[in-house]
Amino acid sequence: MICELSDLKIGQKAKVLKINVTNKEIRRHLFDMGVTRGVEVRIKKIAPMGEPVDIEIRGYELALRKQEMKGIEVEVED
Numbered sequence: 001m002i003c004e005l006s007d008l009k010i011g012q013k014a015k016v017l018k019i020n021v022t023n024k025e026i027r028r029h030l031f032d033m034g035v036t037r038g039v040e041v042r043i044k045k046i047a048p049m050g051e052p053v054d055i056e057i058r059g060y061e062l063a064l065r066k067q068e069m070k071g072i073e074v075e076v077e078d
Helices: 025-033
Strands: 002-004 013-017 040-046 052-058 058-062 072-076
Touching: 013 025
Parallel strands: none
Antiparallel strands: 002 072, 013 040, 013 072, 040 052, 052 058
16 A cells, blocks of 8 residues: 555554655755665654654654655555
8 A cells, every 4th residue: 555654553664665755955854864765664653642753764763743754655564
């Protein structure tokens, strides 16, 4: 199933397919943090108000806002 990273629930794993972020600063920030095409991510925690979301990527945890996650297209692993 293909969706956006912001649509995933706790515990789901996915592979990043495409980063459709138009804001160059946010796009560069995501690349610098290791969010690149082909990388596997897993949703670890979601804060009570829905933000931030902790994801596990490349062996470490990263907190992202929903807005940053919206442009990241992923393929959910079954």
